[in-house]
Amino acid sequence: MQSIQTEIAELSSTLNQHNIHYYVDDAPTIPDAEYDRLMQRLIELEQAYPQFKMPDSPSQRVGGLALAKFDQIMHLKPMLSLDNAFEQTDFDNFNKRITDKVGGVEYVCEPKLDGLAVSITYRNGMLERAATRGDGSVGEDITENVRTIKSIPLKLRGEGYPELVEVRGEVFMPKAAFDALNQRQIAKDEKVFVNPRNAAAGSLRQLDSKITASRALGFYAYALGVVEGESQPMAQTHFGQLSQLKIWGLPVSQEVKICDALDKVYAYYQDILTRRSELAYEIDGVVIKVNDIQKQLNLGFVAKAPRWAIAYKFPAQEEMTILEAVDFQVGRTGAITPVARLQPVFVGGVTVSNATLHNADEIARLGVKVGDTVIIRRAGDVIPQIVAIVAEKRPDNASDIVFPESCPVCQSDVERIEGEAVARCSGGLFCEAQRKEAIKHFASRKALNIDGMGDKVVEQLIDKELVASPADLFSLSASAITMLDRMAMKSATKLVAAINHAKTTTLARFLYSLGIREVGEATAANLANHFGSLEVIRTASIDDLLAVEDVGDVVAQHIKHFFEQSHNLEVIDKLLASGVNWPAIEQADESQLSLKGQTWVLTGTLTQLNRNDAKAQLQALGAKVAGSVSKNTDCVVAGEAAGSKLAKAQELGVKVIDEQALLAILQG
Numbered sequence: 001m002q003s004i005q006t007e008i009a010e011l012s013s014t015l016n017q018h019n020i021h022y023y024v025d026d027a028p029t030i031p032d033a034e035y036d037r038l039m040q041r042l043i044e045l046e047q048a049y050p051q052f053k054m055p056d057s058p059s060q061r062v063g064g065l066a067l068a069k070f071d072q073i074m075h076l077k078p079m080l081s082l083d084n085a086f087e088q089t090d091f092d093n094f095n096k097r098i099t100d101k102v103g104g105v106e107y108v109c110e111p112k113l114d115g116l117a118v119s120i121t122y123r124n125g126m127l128e129r130a131a132t133r134g135d136g137s138v139g140e141d142i143t144e145n146v147r148t149i150k151s152i153p154l155k156l157r158g159e160g161y162p163e164l165v166e167v168r169g170e171v172f173m174p175k176a177a178f179d180a181l182n183q184r185q186i187a188k189d190e191k192v193f194v195n196p197r198n199a200a201a202g203s204l205r206q207l208d209s210k211i212t213a214s215r216a217l218g219f220y221a222y223a224l225g226v227v228e229g230e231s232q233p234m235a236q237t238h239f240g241q242l243s244q245l246k247i248w249g250l251p252v253s254q255e256v257k258i259c260d261a262l263d264k265v266y267a268y269y270q271d272i273l274t275r276r277s278e279l280a281y282e283i284d285g286v287v288i289k290v291n292d293i294q295k296q297l298n299l300g301f302v303a304k305a306p307r308w309a310i311a312y313k314f315p316a317q318e319e320m321t322i323l324e325a326v327d328f329q330v331g332r333t334g335a336i337t338p339v340a341r342l343q344p345v346f347v348g349g350v351t352v353s354n355a356t357l358h359n360a361d362e363i364a365r366l367g368v369k370v371g372d373t374v375i376i377r378r379a380g381d382v383i384p385q386i387v388a389i390v391a392e393k394r395p396d397n398a399s400d401i402v403f404p405e406s407c408p409v410c411q412s413d414v415e416r417i418e419g420e421a422v423a424r425c426s427g428g429l430f431c432e433a434q435r436k437e438a439i440k441h442f443a444s445r446k447a448l449n450i451d452g453m454g455d456k457v458v459e460q461l462i463d464k465e466l467v468a469s470p471a472d473l474f475s476l477s478a479s480a481i482t483m484l485d486r487m488a489m490k491s492a493t494k495l496v497a498a499i500n501h502a503k504t505t506t507l508a509r510f511l512y513s514l515g516i517r518e519v520g521e522a523t524a525a526n527l528a529n530h531f532g533s534l535e536v537i538r539t540a541s542i543d544d545l546l547a548v549e550d551v552g553d554v555v556a557q558h559i560k561h562f563f564e565q566s567h568n569l570e571v572i573d574k575l576l577a578s579g580v581n582w583p584a585i586e587q588a589d590e591s592q593l594s595l596k597g598q599t600w601v602l603t604g605t606l607t608q609l610n611r612n613d614a615k616a617q618l619q620a621l622g623a624k625v626a627g628s629v630s631k632n633t634d635c636v637v638a639g640e641a642a643g644s645k646l647a648k649a650q651e652l653g654v655k656v657i658d659e660q661a662l663l664a665i666l667q668g
């Protein structure tokens with residue numbers, strides 16, 4: 001007996017503490033589902049052992065508290081909470097209690113918006129004051145903040161409203177606004193909100209209404225509160241009253257429906273549950289209310305909730321579990337992603353055992369360690385996220401998450417460029433995880449341009465283990481290639497010829513084909529022109545690299561890292577050994593480049609040159625090749641059927657030449 005009494009006391013005190021985190025600080029430390037379980041347990045114990053119930057039991061009180069930093073407002077009529085149903089039998093019991101007392105009823109079903117309750121009072125049609133629910137009797141004066149919510153009218157529409165109208169409803173934050181807000185918070189290095197409800201509450205309960213105004217809050221009215229003074233007779237059903245509020249200009253959710261039979265209530269619940277993730281705002285269940293106001297009055301209230309309404313909750317989208325380990329996965333572009341291995345937990349309708357931790361910044365932001373209890377959120381089809389840790393549950397042996405210094409797949413160095421969140425494997429050409437992307441890139445048009453070597457072919461070559469590195473392409477036989485789908489001997493022979501043809505290339509294309517991070521065509525061309533040979537580029541220092549046009553700190557570091565990886569050098573040596581070659585570059589004295597500092601634009605169809613080659617050759621002469629014509633353009637090359645760019649050049653008086661003239665310039 002002693003232990004039951006202790007458990008009741010402890011549960012009461014724990015729940016009271018969570019109420020403060022949730023209602024006062026807008027920062028819960030456990031998921032709602034866990035709170036609900038603790039509350040259920042308390043209610044069960046209190047029912048079995050009423051003698052041990054605490055006088056201040058949280059099961060008997062509306063959870064909040066009006067903070068002294070706000071002016072306090074006494075509600076004209078208490079703002080209550082709702083009883084919960086978690087399963088259909090809970091709802092059936094609720095329905096039975098009602099029909100036993102007042103006979104058959106019609107219900108109104110509404111989405112249970114996941115925000116916070118407010119009371120708004122209009123006097124003579126003008127918004128006079130607004131308050132939070134607080135402890136149900138006394139709320140916080142948030143009038144100025146509510147005025148900033150665009151969907152709430154400052155003045156009621158139409159006429160015939162009573163002198164005083166109190167409207168009750170939910171302020172919420174639409175999902176899109178929530179995501180955008182958290183992005184901004186991360187960018188500013190400020191705390192992120194765990195879910196839209198807390199974001200809405202935190203945004204509304206601000207002393208500075210400018211902050212509230214910047215937060216894109218929404219509002220739906222869900223009840224008519226107190227009414228005073230002369231007016232037309234008020235509707236005698238809940239639904240009728242909501243319709244009246246709509247006429248006065250208050251937003252009411254379109255999802256509110258009358259359900260005159262139990263199966264319609266169940267169907268409503270199922271329907272909105274399946275559409276939950278498509279709704280623009282978060283809902284955590286359905287609120288079911290007796291429509292007839294007189295019957296509501298006959299049913300009355302219990303301690304903290306009406307007997308004529310119930311919140312039939314959806315399965316939780318947030319749960320807690322234990323982070324058992326962190327693995328590191330290498331993506332196809334080399335990004336290294338920490339993946340949380342979780343004790344399996346049922347959340348958002350599925351069992352979740354993994355979640356991404358994104359990157360090192362995210363781990364630092366969460367302050368998470370292996371062994372921690374974490375809150376997992378899975379809303380709709382969005383991949384599960386770890387949104388917070390439950391700090392008080394950290395075990396003594398929790399261990400730091402250590403990022404690997406070498407790639408878990410290929411052991412190349414992991415690089416993390418300053419200012420970038422993502423850590424990457426630097427063994428681009430060698431790393432098994434990156435193989436497909438690396439070879440697709442290597443064979444692509446602007447790289448070695450192997451005709452017929454499309455993405456599908458590359459994927460099959462790797463899946464069938466015919467190729468493991470770019471150099472292997474050059475030893476492929478036609479008969480091996482016939483193992484691929486839709487590759488007869490004829491096309492296979494053609495592909496081998498194309499591979500051989502591609503062996504002769506340019507240094508710029510070769511550099512580009514290596515797939516060094518952030519080294520695009522233009523940078524590759526600049527590197528080739530500047531250094532003239534691969535040997536020099538291989539050993540270039542950061543300072544040497546920075547001297548190249550368009551090469552900044554980050555690109556220089558990527559290049560240096562790339563050539564520091566012995567695996568990458570092995571692949572390059574193999575490529576050269578298999579006969580990849582290019583004509584020597586006459587090292588241009590940059591100041592002598594004939595088109596240095598000029599901006600050129602190519603437009604229309606070139607017949608003798610391919611456009612990428614023309615671009616590369618112009619770049620080799622020092623020109624920048626831009627995509628659009630402006631007054632800063634020095635010359636436009638107009639091929640056949642040139643259109644708007646040509647017109648623009650003529651309009652701006654920019655020099656225009658044809659393909660013949662271009663060839664003459666390129667041939668010097």
Ligand SMILES: NC(=O)c1ccc[n+]([C@@H]2O[C@H](COP(=O)([O-])OP(=O)(O)OC[C@H]3O[C@@H](n4cnc5c(N)ncnc54)[C@H](O)[C@@H]3O)[C@@H](O)[C@H]2O)c1
Nearest residue numbers: 018022028030031032035081082110112113116117222287
């Ligand atoms: N994680 C935590 O630490 C923690 C702490 C306290 C409370 N909670 C969560 O809050 C819940 C209790 O909060 P509560 O007392 O505000 O009750 P509630 O949220 O379960 O239900 C009452 C509230 O529902 C809202 N509501 C939304 N749509 C409505 C509609 N159409 N009609 C009427 N009301 C509507 C109103 O704001 C109303 O005040 C718990 O079940 C728990 O999930 C969590």
Ligand SMILES: [Zn+2]
Nearest residue numbers: 407410425431
């Ligand atoms: Zn790797």
